[in-house]
Amino acid sequence: RAGLKIPFATVGAQLPNDMKIRKAKLRDVESFGMLCGEDELGLGDNGEGLFELPAGAPVGADLRDYLGLNDQLIEVDLTPNRGDCLSLRGLARETGVLNSHPVTSPDLTPVPSSIEDVLPVELQAPASCPRYAGRVIRGINIKAESPLWLQEKLRRSGLRSIDPVVDVTNYVMLELGQPMHAFDLSTLQGGIVVRMAEQGEKLKLLDGSEATLNSDTLLIADREKPLAIAGIMGGDDSSVNSETVDIFLESAYFDPIAIAGRPRNYGLHTDSSHRFERGVDPQLQAAAIERATALLVDIVGGQPGPVVSEASPAHLPATPEVVLTSAKLKQQLALDLEAGVVREMLERLGLDVIAENDQGWTCVVPSWRFDIAIEMDLIEEVARIYGYNRLPTTTISAHLPIAGGDEKNISLSLLRQQLTAKGYREAISYCFVDPEVQKHLSPGQESVVLANPIASDMSVMRTTLWSGLLPAVRRNLNRQQSRVRIFETGLRFVPDGGQLQQQPMIAGAITGARQPERWSNSQESVDFFDIKADVDALLQQAGSYGEYRYVVEKNHPALHPGQAASIEREGRLVGYVGRIHPRVQKGLDLSQPVYVFELLSTEVLAGQLPAFGGISKFPEVRRDLALIVDQDVSAEALSMAVRQNAGSYLIDLKIFDVYQGKGIENNRKSVGMGLTFRDSSRTLTEEEINGAVEDVVNAMKEQFSASLRG
Structure with a gap:
């Protein structure tokens, strides 16, 4: 085709697939190179046809120079609290802070509207979505091709080019850190409604799957139907396609708690959910709309309408003021930094120092640093910028007497050894547990609810160690491990009249055969007396065994009323032992009977070793x-x-x-x-x-x- 410009590999060129171009003769015609496609150059997966370059590509130029391929790919590994660095702008900001370099911001000049079309927005769930911004753009050319620079930047960031609208929203997400979405305007009815899903509501997603929604899932919808799972993935029916002419561009702030854990509920993980779960700058939405509009108008044309923004100020994150005292800074870092040096560090971080005196500095935290809330956060930032390797090191002054331990005192490690010797394996589980599991084990027991849980199934503090042990038993049983013996030591957290009791416990669970499979062993299953014998061994190890009493227990909600006992010592409750109630066994999906115990460590360790005497001369x-x-x-x-x-x-x-x-x-x-x-x-x-x-x-x-x- 006349005017077609394509990459040409000359003789001696080494292609990414380890092919080396050599002089050859094909059908009596000498070949002095090869015309290349995307896949042969390692620039894409398209193996059909040649890689067409823009008409302005200079003939004879080195392709590596033209495409800027002689660059470096940098992988950044972030901790979850630094979601602000999940963008080029955030990384540039951080690099500038650490190296005292100024940072150039992208052009965020507002794009004036050329039409008056708007789409109304209603926030029915303001706590989960405190801010939602959007813009109508009419008359775009969806068949336009994304410029090569845009395709290349996406490719090198691990994203493939799809169409110019999706490419622009992905690019703005990478550049600014604000996930965005575009809807086909013709599919929307009556405006945008941000609401919680109805239980069982269905939505066909962009990946072709159909999600059955839970009532705790935030939705973007119109007046008739759901359009997208907020912050996670859009719906297929409202997506931009090859026939799209008008779009509605979305840029929103979602509370991280509203998004956390929801992608896993639907087997999803997207670039958007990754960012929203960690937190997005709540002041970034309008700027992202303007940046995306400018790029779209330049690439696909169109007429933008006014930016529509709805917000609930009461639910937006507050901008905290944090006081950093010079005395605390000196105490923690063993440094006496000049006030001007500290102020310069704080301002490089983007903090607004609104007050300064001999005692310290009062700072307003920037909207993108939601990990800074207290004085120790600022001290950590100063130490990081100053350089951990430059901090003075001091030896801890301690005078520790070296003395032998009293053998009369029983330690928790001795009890661990006792259980390990009996074939138990020690387990370590989270103190944060599934509230549904806890309801089965302790119905009616108040739990400490986490304000910022890792996931919805880790949202309460455990009131019993069984909350972690029994899911571990279930996981083993589901993986064909029919004989399980595990124990755990740790704290349980019990609210008590406005106070929180943190009680050290030791607990265990057994199920399956009494002995490992062997020709000389019968494969009888464990029963109540097996786990009672293990508890007896623990109490004997701790001394004062005769002081403990087993009392028939018929009222424990998690234990079988005919195979359970409470353990008492001098009228005080020490713990419980017994078989898991069949109702609880079914509720937790345990495929076979499980026997458990749980004891207060302080009560068990309160026993003393018995005093030994000589053998009596008189008969018994x-x-x-x-x-x-x-x-x-x-x-x-x-x-x-x-x-x-x-x-x-x-x-x-x-x-x-x-x-x-x-x-x-x-x-x-x-x-x-x-x-x-x-x-x-x-x-x-x-x-x-x-x-x-x-x-x-x-x-x-x-x-x-x-x-x-x-």
């Missing part, structure tokens, strides 16, 4: 009793009654048998108990032992209507 005597009692009489109640009535010579009591069946009345059971007697100073007589046993039997008859089994 054991008497076995088989008592028939009602079925609902607990072993704990029987044991307490025996200890209270057996006298001072009783040194041990064991329940060795529980029997129901032939020879025993219905609703009755036989409990076999072994009583061991001894006196450390003499041998007990037969009469003394028989008297003690008789006292026990009489007490059992009186308290429990017990009878001796014949």
